[in-house]
Amino acid sequence: MALECVAVLGWGDSGSRASGLVFNGVRNSNRTPRKCVCRGGFSGLSGDSVIKSADNQNTGKSSNVNDVPGKLCKDLISLPKPLTVADFTVTPNDGTKVRISFKGLPGSFSEDAALKAYPKCETVPCDEFEDTFKAVELWLADKAVLPIENSSSGSIHRNYDLLLRHRLHIVGEVQLAANFCLLALPGIKADQLKRVLSHPQALASSDIVLTQLGVARENVDDTASAAQYVASNGLRDAGAVASARAAEIYGLNILADRIQDEPDNITRFLVLARDPIIPRTDKLFKTSIVFTLDEGPGVLFKALAVFALREINLTKIESRPQRKRPLRVVDDSNTGTAKYFDYLFYIDFEASMADPRAQNALGHLQV
Numbered sequence: 457m458a459l460e461c462v463a464v465l466g467w468g469d470s471g472s473r474a475s476g477l478v479f480n481g482v483r484n485s486n487r488t489p490r491k492c493v494c495r496g497g498f499s500g501l502s503g504d505s506v507i508k509s510a511d512n513q514n515t516g517k518s519s520n521v522n523d524v525p526g527k528l529c530k531d532l533i534s535l536p537k538p539l540t541v542a543d544f545t546v547t548p549n550d551g552t553k554v555r556i557s558f559k560g561l562p563g564s565f566s567e568d569a570a571l572k573a574y575p576k577c578e579t580v581p582c583d584e585f586e587d588t589f590k591a592v593e594l595w596l597a598d599k600a601v602l603p604i605e606n607s608s609s610g611s612i613h614r615n616y617d618l619l620l621r622h623r624l625h626i627v628g629e630v631q632l633a634a635n636f637c638l639l640a641l642p643g644i645k646a647d648q649l650k651r652v653l654s655h656p657q658a659l660a661s662s663d664i665v666l667t668q669l670g671v672a673r674e675n676v677d678d679t680a681s682a683a684q685y686v687a688s689n690g691l692r693d694a695g696a697v698a699s700a701r702a703a704e705i706y707g708l709n710i711l712a713d714r715i716q717d718e719p720d721n722i723t724r725f726l727v728l729a730r731d732p733i734i735p736r737t738d739k740l741f742k743t744s745i746v747f748t749l750d751e752g753p754g755v756l757f758k759a760l761a762v763f764a765l766r767e768i769n770l771t772k773i774e775s776r777p778q779r780k781r782p783l784r785v786v787d788d789s790n791t792g793t794a795k796y797f798d799y800l801f802y803i804d805f806e807a808s809m810a811d812p813r814a815q816n817a818l819g820h821l822q823v
């Protein structure tokens with residue numbers, strides 16, 4: 457299949473806990489007509505008490521300390537422990553807190569996502585999405601939490617682009633049900649509000665209540681910034697759509713709770729790290745790949761068939777114009793020169809790169 461595989465990203469379980477994605481760095485494979493970068497990974501955040509040796513990691517089997525007979529168990533404990541994946545990750549075990557960068561001010565939903573993935577973490581607020589990547593690259597943070605998709609407004613395209621511009625690895629995902637509240641200064645009633653500030657997505661998701669109130673809507677960078685702005689400027693005619701935690705942090709009152717149009721407004725966040733995690737087959741994994749296709753009838757259909765043939769479930773497909781090569785010029789003798797957009801395809805599938813089905817599917821994709 458004529459294709460350019462740009463990246464393979466693998467990560468762990470797709471539940472609400474964070475999970476992982478690794479970067480194997482396979483470039484320019486002989487079988488690939490053009491360049492190919494490979495990323496893969498697994499969930500490393502469960503913190504379980506399972507000891508793994510180098511051998512049983514390979515076989516995917518694990519030994520629990522409780523399964524080992526008493527004496528052997530004692531001997532094992534007195535011996536130096538075999539290296540585990542945790543030895544190669546930056547999660548500190550010396551009592552210091554893992555540092556997670558996010559875009560926004562304290563009290564934003566992205567910070568909620570970071571705290572959901574790592575309840576004891578130290579959060580590192582950043583101005584821009586790009587800064588959350590840079591914070592990890594410069595060792596100011598250990599991991600970044602990045603919104604990638606929302607159940608009502610869809611994909612956050614900028615972050616798909618940033619994933620390819622930076623060399624971080626996806627090591628997990630977090631799903632967060634954002635509960636939007638209408639906040640105002642203490643003593644202010646809803647009918648006194650003339651305008652409401654928030655992140656565009658929070659404003660759009662709270663359309664019914666804001667329309668009933670008849671207020672003007674003002675976009676700001678994040679929900680917590682809206683709360684902070686109303687509070688620090690003492691605005692008596694302005695409210696903010698933000699979290700209950702933001703109300704507490706910035707000293708605002710909650711005028712209305714759960715004002716979102718859809719009761720379950722879910723945002724999916726990715727967890728990014730400098731280091732990959734090693735793909736395994738003993739847990740539910742996801743892998744993300746990015747590729748381009750040559751022009752031709754059915755090329756995307758054929759690309760997707762490599763997964764269907766192996767019963768590999770796809771969980772997401774996204775396409776983005778290829779910025780560096782936006783137009784594909786096709787000579788058409790009847791109508792002159794036709795121009796098509798050239799696309800990058802992002803696909804998430806449910807398998808680890810340690811799974812032969814996934815290896816075969818990607819091998820097939822690159823033929």
Ligand SMILES: O=C(O)C(=O)Cc1ccccc1
Binds near residue numbers: 560566567657658
């Ligand atoms: O503005 C925030 O608080 C964010 O973290 C972005 C966002 C906005 C709405 C839902 C989820 C995330």
